[in-house]
Amino acid sequence: MAVNTILYIILAGIVALLLALFQYKFKVKSMSKQHMLFAFLRFLSIFLVLLLLINPKFEQLNTVTEKPKLLVVTDNSESVVHLEQDANARKVRSFFKTDTDLNASFDIQYYTFGNVLQQNDSLTFSSKQTDISKAFSDLNTIHGQDVAPIVLITDGNQTFGDDYTFTTVKQPVYPIILGDTTTYLDLHIKQLQVNKYAYLNNKFPVETILVYTGNRPVTSTFTVKSGSHIVFSKTVQFSKHNNSEVLQFTLPASRVGVTTYEAELAPLPQERNTINNRKSFAVEVIDEQMNVALVSNFYHPDLGMFKKSIESNKQRSAHILKPREYLSKINDFQLVMLYQPNNQFKGVLDDIKKTNKHVFVVSGSQTDWHFLNQNGLHFKHDISGQTEWYQPALNSNFSTFIVDDLDFESFPPLESAFGELTVDVPYETLLYKKLGNAVTEQSLLLTLEEDGQREVLLLGENIWQWRAESFLNTNDFQAFDNFIGKLVQYLASTQRKSRLVLDYESFYEDVSNVVVKAQYFNKNYEFDASESLQLTLTNKVDGTTVTLPFVLKNTNYQVDLSHLPASEYDFTVKALHANISKSGSLTILDFNIEQQFLNANVTKLQQLATNTNGMSAYVSDYTALKENLLKDQRYKPILKSTKITQALIDWKYLLGLLVLTLSAEWFLRKYYGLI
Numbered sequence: 001m002a003v004n005t006i007l008y009i010i011l012a013g014i015v016a017l018l019l020a021l022f023q024y025k026f027k028v029k030s031m032s033k034q035h036m037l038f039a040f041l042r043f044l045s046i047f048l049v050l051l052l053l054i055n056p057k058f059e060q061l062n063t064v065t066e067k068p069k070l071l072v073v074t075d076n077s078e079s080v081v082h083l084e085q086d087a088n089a090r091k092v093r094s095f096f097k098t099d100t101d102l103n104a105s106f107d108i109q110y111y112t113f114g115n116v117l118q119q120n121d122s123l124t125f126s127s128k129q130t131d132i133s134k135a136f137s138d139l140n141t142i143h144g145q146d147v148a149p150i151v152l153i154t155d156g157n158q159t160f161g162d163d164y165t166f167t168t169v170k171q172p173v174y175p176i177i178l179g180d181t182t183t184y185l186d187l188h189i190k191q192l193q194v195n196k197y198a199y200l201n202n203k204f205p206v207e208t209i210l211v212y213t214g215n216r217p218v219t220s221t222f223t224v225k226s227g228s229h230i231v232f233s234k235t236v237q238f239s240k241h242n243n244s245e246v247l248q249f250t251l252p253a254s255r256v257g258v259t260t261y262e263a264e265l266a267p268l269p270q271e272r273n274t275i276n277n278r279k280s281f282a283v284e285v286i287d288e289q290m291n292v293a294l295v296s297n298f299y300h301p302d303l304g305m306f307k308k309s310i311e312s313n314k315q316r317s318a319h320i321l322k323p324r325e326y327l328s329k330i331n332d333f334q335l336v337m338l339y340q341p342n343n344q345f346k347g348v349l350d351d352i353k354k355t356n357k358h359v360f361v362v363s364g365s366q367t368d369w370h371f372l373n374q375n376g377l378h379f380k381h382d383i384s385g386q387t388e389w390y391q392p393a394l395n396s397n398f399s400t401f402i403v404d405d406l407d408f409e410s411f412p413p414l415e416s417a418f419g420e421l422t423v424d425v426p427y428e429t430l431l432y433k434k435l436g437n438a439v440t441e442q443s444l445l446l447t448l449e450e451d452g453q454r455e456v457l458l459l460g461e462n463i464w465q466w467r468a469e470s471f472l473n474t475n476d477f478q479a480f481d482n483f484i485g486k487l488v489q490y491l492a493s494t495q496r497k498s499r500l501v502l503d504y505e506s507f508y509e510d511v512s513n514v515v516v517k518a519q520y521f522n523k524n525y526e527f528d529a530s531e532s533l534q535l536t537l538t539n540k541v542d543g544t545t546v547t548l549p550f551v552l553k554n555t556n557y558q559v560d561l562s563h564l565p566a567s568e569y570d571f572t573v574k575a576l577h578a579n580i581s582k583s584g585s586l587t588i589l590d591f592n593i594e595q596q597f598l599n600a601n602v603t604k605l606q607q608l609a610t611n612t613n614g615m616s617a618y619v620s621d622y623t624a625l626k627e628n629l630l631k632d633q634r635y636k637p638i639l640k641s642t643k644i645t646q647a648l649i650d651w652k653y654l655l656g657l658l659v660l661t662l663s664a665e666w667f668l669r670k671y672y673g674l675i
Contacts, residue, residue, distance in 0.1 A: 005056045012050035016043050034672065041665040048658040052649055060644045068147040068635045070106035071171075072096050073135060075154035075178065077114045077127040079597050083155055085178035086125050088619045092153050092176055093123070095622070105630055105637075111139070115160075128562075131161035136169040144170055147635060149614070151625065155179050156601030165607045172614035174629070176622045179600025185214040186598050187238070187265050188276035197315040200287040203250040210245045210265055212238035213598070221266045222247060226259060236265075253285040258506045258587055260568075276596040280566070280589040282507040290492055292318040295326045295348055296339035302362065303339060305464035309484035312477070316488065323348050335360070335491050340461065342368035349375050358454045358491040364461025365415050377455055378448055382419030389413035390433040390460060392444050396555045398430050399521040400447050401486050402503040405554055406479055409434065411469050414444065414460025421459065425450035433459075447490060454491050500580050502573060503556075507587040514561040514588055518550060520575050532576045533557045540568040540585075566590035 020043035024035045074093055080086050096108055111119050113135040114127020132154065139150065148171050155178040158164060191209040198204035210222060217239040224232040231252075236245050251261070260282045267274040292310050294303050303320050310318040321329070323344050326336070330351055337360040338345060352359050359377065363369075365387050373380045392408040408431060416433070420442070427448035433440045445458050470480035503517040520531045533550035550557035550573075566588045574581040609616040617625050629635060648654060 005054065008054045009051065009056065012054060013047055016047035016050060019043075019046050038665060038669065041661050041668075044661045045658060045665065048654065048661065052654070052658075055647055055649045057645055057647050060646065062642045062644060064640050064642070066638045066640050067105065067107045068149075068637065069143060070096075070102070070108045070629070070635075071111060071139060071143065071148050071150045072108060073111045073113060073117075073139070073150055073152050073154075074123060075114075075130065075152075076112040076118075076123055076125055077130040077157075077159075078125060079130065079155055079157050080178060081125045083179050083597065083600065085155060085600075085619065086123075088178055089125075089153055090123055092619060092622050093121075096151065099626065101630060102626060106635070111135075130157060130159045132156075132158045132164040133162040133167055136164060136167045136173075140168070140170055147171075147638070149174060149629065149632075149635060151176060152605075152608075153178065154605070155597070155599075156605040157597045158601075165604050165611060167608070167612075169612060171612070172634070173608055173612040174614045174625050175605040175609055175616045176625065177600050177602055177605050177616060177618050179602070180618065180620075183213060184272045184598050185268060185270045186273060186276070187212050187218070187220055187268060187271065188273075188596065189263060189265055189279045190244075192263055192279050192281055194281050194283060195314045196282075196284060197313070198253040198283050198285050199289055199315075200253055200256055200285055202253050204253055204283060205248065205250050206232075206281075207246065207248050208263060210236060210238075210247065212243045214238075214243075215240045218268055220268065222263070223266075224251070224261055224263050226261050231261070251283075253283065256285050256287050258282055258284045260507070260587055260589065262590075273596075273598050276598075278590075281509070282587055282589055284506050286315055290316045290335060290488075291333045292316060292488065293326050293329075293333040293336045294318055294320045294339060295323055295336060295341075295345070296320065297322055297342065297344050298340075298366070300339065300461065301464040302461055305467050306337065306339075306484065309467065309477070309481040310488055312481040313485050316485075327351070330355075335488065337362065340364045340367045341372060342366070343371045345371070346375060349377075352377070356451070356453045360456045360458075360487065360491060362458045362461065362463075363417060365417075366461075367417065369417060378425045378450055379421060379423045379455075379457060381417060381421050381459075384417065384419045386418040387415050388418045388435070390416050390435060390440075390444055392431040392466075393434040393439040394555075395429050395432060397527045398428055398555075399499075399501070399519065399527065400428050400430075401490055402501055402517050402519050402556050403430060403483065403486065404479065404556075406470055406483060407473060410473070412462070412465040414462055416444070416460040423448060447487075456487050456491060498582070499578070500573065500575055500582050502582055502584060504584060504586055506585075507589060509589050514564065514586075516559050516561060516571070516573070516586075518557045518573055519555070520557065520578070520580075527555060531578065534574050534576055535559050535571055536574070537561070537564075537569050537571045540570060542567075561588075564588060 020039045023042060024039040072093060074089055080089055093110070096102060102108065109119065110121050111117055112123060113132070115129035115131050117135045117138040150169065150171050150173045152173055152175045154175065156175070188211055189208060190211045193207045195204060212218065217237065219235065219237050222234050222236055223230055232249055234247060238245070260280060263279050263281065265277045267277045294306055296303055307318040307320060310316050327347050335358055336348070336352065338348065339362045341349070341361070351357070361377070369381045369383050391413045392411055394403070394405050394408050425448050427446050429443040429446045431445040433442040433444045444460060448455050448457070467477060467480045471477055499521045501519045508514045516535060518533055520528050520533060522528045529552055535548045535550065536545060537548065538545045548559050550559045568585070568587045570583070570585045572581055572583045606616045615625060615628050
């Protein structure tokens with residue numbers, strides 16, 4: 001408490017005493033016990049009132065001993081069961097839960113991970129993917145500033161993500177290795193690479209890496225089958241030193257549609273794991289390739305972005321051309337993109353209007369709107385000579401095709417011409433312009449169609465920054481490239497607008513991510529979130545049928561088919577109230593990456609422990625970690641002090657005492673007839 005506050009309190013006591021004596025001593029020559037009692041009560045009342053006006057503050061120091069955290073993180077993927085280590089994993093976790101010394105010294109928190117990190121005690125070993133690096137990244141986010149060593153119970157086999165041995169985890173890691181270093185005789189297909197698409201009557205390349213683990217020479221046969229027909233075969237030989245072989249060959253694309261293949265490396269009689277000797281793959285054969293012309297009379301990063309995004313789909317190619325170059329190769333392209341056109345594009349626009357070709361127009365700070373308004377397509381723009389920066393806002397009622405929200409409102413703004421856009425034909429806005437916190441009714445990205453000709457118009461440049469921002473949000477370009485791909489697919493398609501729109505792949509290589517999406521629109525083509533969608537799925541191999549409901553998620557309906565076995569399926573999606581339906585087919589390939597491992601990845605787990613100043617242990621001797629954790633001087637309880645400041649006016653008992661003194665004085669004076 002400050003010195004001046006103490007002086008104020010002393011002064012308040014003196015003033016209260018003087019006032020009380022003046023009121024009771026001044027009128028009488030000598031004070032009786034009765035008057036002394038009244039004076040004392042009056043003194044207390046005045047003093048308490050003055051004390052509340054001064055309102056002194058008191059500080060209280062609370063001290064708490066906080067135990068260091070210990071994070072027990074368990075691998076919950078299928079590979080643990082495949083290596084027959086699930087019982088050991090449960091045993092280790094149970095040890096940490098029941099050990100009194102560890103629980104007395106640490107605040108133990110339990111996590112599981114597969115493709116995502118979860119804080120729970122449930123071990124199902126059902127995750128079909130393992131990403132150890134992401135688990136560390138999430139733990140850094142949660143416990144970055146804590147003293148929290150990590151006990152990692154895992155076989156160390158990761159199926160995707162960054163190399164976890166070079167992780168930036170801030171805490172020491174103590175791997176408990178589920179498995180051993182025993183080497184088993186094994187042949188397996190380590191990798192098989194093939195494009196998802198091929199062109200009719202062409203040959204598509206296949207590359208595969210075959211690996212042998214063992215000491216003696218062996219011979220096997222690698223075959224590729226389509227159904228029961230062998231389309232490729234080769235005899236391969238391995239030895240201790242010649243333990244891998246890369247095969248490159250081509251297969252014919254003889255019919256349109258999805259064709260599935262099964263590659264097999266004939267297993268040896270002594271092999272323990274024969275699942276990794278087989279791998280299925282599929283190729284979708286199309287009868288034509290789409291060539292896209294990116295026409296611009298100057299270079300800009302947006303052009304490179306569009307080329308990358310378009311060519312992420314192997315059935316499409318994009319070429320950056322000057323207007324004159326395009327005019328000399330008109331017949332080579334099925335789709336044309338005009339990037340910030342000006343008067344040099346007159347011949348290009350004349351050809352587009354003559355051939356009724358679909359077009360994607362991108363405008364920006366260097367677009368010549370005088371020229372476009374006179375020679376353009378189905379839209380005109382006010383000419384102000386000024387530009388403005390607009391962020392995107394997704395139109396949830398966009399009905400032309402399904403668009404996932406890529407968190408557009410977090411994307412950087414695009415530079416666009418200031419003014420109103422006028423469109424002469426029916427159109428739909430995909431993205432609105434957002435200025436500050438206000439979403440305007442002006443279109444930033446729109447689609448339009450008239451007499452069979454389709455157009456997409458983007459009113460802004462520097463969209464390359466969107467692709468970069470999407471990568472920062474998701475760690476890959478796939479989501480944004482799919483968004484650009486849907487715009488291109490819309491311009492390439494000849495299908496008419498439908499009230500029921502489906503979004504799915506022809507085949508799925510990863511059974512953990514089989515999702516069919518749908519959108520349903522009312523008669524005014526507004527998204528209808530009240531409809532009930534139902535999917536009826538038939539297995540083409542065994543004839544079994546299952547019916548599943550769609551679940552509404554954001555601006556589309558989804559149904560998860562990840563639980564289905566690998567097979568070929570026909571399906572029908574039906575809107576129950578509107579009696580509208582659509583059909584399709586898909587193929588789920590038979591491949592479980594979690595069943596490809598023979599051993600724990602001991603080397604990487606030991607390196608991880610070394611890199612993070614931790615300690616590794618095998619599951620057969622995991623109790624050795626206990627003594628290390630208990631003796632390590634880095635993990636000591638922390639004494640934390642908290643200073644609490646409280647004002648006297650918040651003390652309710654003081655107010656109660658004031659009421660009591662005033663009441664007592666009044667009742668006593670009343671009792672003695674002084675009132």
